[in-house]
Amino acid sequence: MSNQNKPRSHEPIVWLLFAAGGMIAAMLMPALVVITGIGAPVGLIADGSLDHERVIGMLGSPAGKLLVFPLISLLFWHAMHRIFHGLHDLGIQAGLGYYRVLCYGFALLATLLTAGILFLI
Amino acid sequence: MKAHYQRPMGRWYLRPFYLFVYTLRELTAVFVLLYALILLSGLAALAAGPEAWASYRQALAHPLSIGLHGLILVAALYNSITWFMVAPKAMPALFIGTRPLPGLLITLAHIVVFVIVSVALLVLAGAG
Amino acid sequence: MSDGSGQIDILISRYDPERDDQPHTERFTVPYQHDSSVLDALLYIKDRIDGSLSFRWSCRMAICGSCGKMINGVPRLSCKTFLRDYAPGPLHIEALHHFPVIKDLVVEQAGFLDKLPEARPWLIREQEQALADGPHRQSPRQRARFASTSACINCLLCYAACPQYGMKPDFAGPALLALVERYNADSRDQGRAERMPLINAEDGVWSCTLVGNCSAVCPKGVDPAAAINRNKLESAKDYFLRFLKIGSGGAE
Numbered sequence: 001m002s003n004q005n006k007p008r009s010h011e012p013i014v015w016l017l018f019a020a021g022g023m024i025a026a027m028l029m030p031a032l033v034v035i036t037g038i039g040a041p042v043g044l045i046a047d048g049s050l051d052h053e054r055v056i057g058m059l060g061s062p063a064g065k066l067l068v069f070p071l072i073s074l075l076f077w078h079a080m081h082r083i084f085h086g087l088h089d090l091g092i093q094a095g096l097g098y099y100r101v102l103c104y105g106f107a108l109l110a111t112l113l114t115a116g117i118l119f120l121i
Numbered sequence: 122m123k124a125h126y127q128r129p130m131g132r133w134y135l136r137p138f139y140l141f142v143y144t145l146r147e148l149t150a151v152f153v154l155l156y157a158l159i160l161l162s163g164l165a166a167l168a169a170g171p172e173a174w175a176s177y178r179q180a181l182a183h184p185l186s187i188g189l190h191g192l193i194l195v196a197a198l199y200n201s202i203t204w205f206m207v208a209p210k211a212m213p214a215l216f217i218g219t220r221p222l223p224g225l226l227i228t229l230a231h232i233v234v235f236v237i238v239s240v241a242l243l244v245l246a247g248a249g
Numbered sequence: 250m251s252d253g254s255g256q257i258d259i260l261i262s263r264y265d266p267e268r269d270d271q272p273h274t275e276r277f278t279v280p281y282q283h284d285s286s287v288l289d290a291l292l293y294i295k296d297r298i299d300g301s302l303s304f305r306w307s308c309r310m311a312i313c314g315s316c317g318k319m320i321n322g323v324p325r326l327s328c329k330t331f332l333r334d335y336a337p338g339p340l341h342i343e344a345l346h347h348f349p350v351i352k353d354l355v356v357e358q359a360g361f362l363d364k365l366p367e368a369r370p371w372l373i374r375e376q377e378q379a380l381a382d383g384p385h386r387q388s389p390r391q392r393a394r395f396a397s398t399s400a401c402i403n404c405l406l407c408y409a410a411c412p413q414y415g416m417k418p419d420f421a422g423p424a425l426l427a428l429v430e431r432y433n434a435d436s437r438d439q440g441r442a443e444r445m446p447l448i449n450a451e452d453g454v455w456s457c458t459l460v461g462n463c464s465a466v467c468p469k470g471v472d473p474a475a476a477i478n479r480n481k482l483e484s485a486k487d488y489f490l491r492f493l494k495i496g497s498g499g500a501e
Contacts, residue, residue: 006450012485026204031239037190041182052171075157082150125349210475219393
């Protein structure tokens with residue numbers, strides 16, 4: 001009954017990303033949804049501030065990129081971690097390893113895409 | 122001696138209400154994913170140029186999109202509340218002398234920060 | 250809620266391994282008074298109606314941890330649950346969920362008991378102190394660090410409340426991981442490194458999804474969900490800092 005032969009789980013890697021994304025989602029997402037999804041489209045935001053150049057100037061600055069990259073990528077890690085564990089909760093056992101690669105692979109892909117686009121801006 | 126009886130798990134994630142509450146929390150991830158995709162496509166539109174950006178903004182102004190964002194907002198608020206409620210369990214234990222710091226205080230502290238940050242973001246955005 | 254006495258219908262999930270493939274429900278009507286517990290009702294049935302009814306119990310005062318049952322779908326100590334709160338009934342009693350049922354309300358506890366040694370639930374010292382050197386002294390503040398986790402009575406209600414344990418019986422589970430935290434948080438103990446492999450394992454803290462139900466049903470206020478999730482942070486630190494050799498050291 002030795003503990004020493006229990007293999008170490010690699011879950012900490014994805015759990016830390018999930019937790020960081022969770023804090024971002026919990027603290028910022030409601031306000032951001034109101035701003036980007038409701039306020040801005042309805043026209044509640046000062047005219048002209050959403051013009052292409054203005055937004056590029058804001059998000060394309062080094063500070064803007066530094067804020068946007070973790071925001072978007074960590075939301076993906078948060079969501080995909082929960083979705084993967086949700087599959088387990090639904091009782092899915094066959095192919096769970098495959099779904100693991102699929103879920104976290106998707107989060108990784110979205111992270112790379114975010115970084116790539118920010119690089120282009 | 123015959124076999125023991127092992128009760129099947131069935132659809133545990135639906136049936137007792139307190140477990141359905143957990144399931145709803147986990148389901149908010151679908152809306153977080155949707156929102157992350159919307160933000161990422163916005164970023165892509167921004168990179169693609171002024172025309173793509175204009176049509177992205179046009180799509181977001183569609184009533185369906187605004188309705189969807191209303192749903193995302195509800196899910197996000199639910200996620201926030203549940204996140205703050207379990208926060209005291211996920212952080213190192215804090216004590217005042219021999220007394221554990223009440224979890225409710227830690228939850229409230231999170232909510233205070235949340236309100237301040239949200240108001241600040243909304244004011245900043247409103248000012249353009 | 251009624252405050253007086255009366256009669257209450259109780260539905261009991263019965264299972265006889267010699268005859269049944271799965272449990273069936275039997276109805277009993279028992280008298281109750283203001284201070285009658287669910288355990289009193291079970292004893293009444295066994296003494297006066299059906300002597301073949303099987304269930305575990307001992308102290309009748311919420312300290313032995315043996316009389317846990319599902320009461321209207323919620324794991325509770327039957328000695329600490331009162332019939333008056335369920336009047337006029339009916340009240341449904343089943344064996345604790347997630348454990349194999351041996352007979353009626355008696356479950357096989359091996360899923361917990363067999364794992365108990367993995368928690369190393371005793372004080373571990375790098376070097377034993379000689380008796381002549383006196384006791385290990387501990388301040389009230391140090392004692393407070395494990396006051397709540399040391400209240401566990403191994404009643405297994407938390408296992409019956411945990412869907413992750415239900416789906417994966419290899420999961421160490423709430424009480425076992427709370428026990429790990431109880432010793433790790435003890436200033437006299439130096440065995441953290443020995444317990445880390447259990448915490449770090451897939452079947453350790455990483456099978457928990459923080460449903461939180463274990464803490465909600467605990468009759469002793471242990472909060473296993475907190476004990477487990479705090480150790481996720483510890484395990485994550487251990488995962489990344491082990492290369493710096495400061496992750497899995499002894500006691501603080």
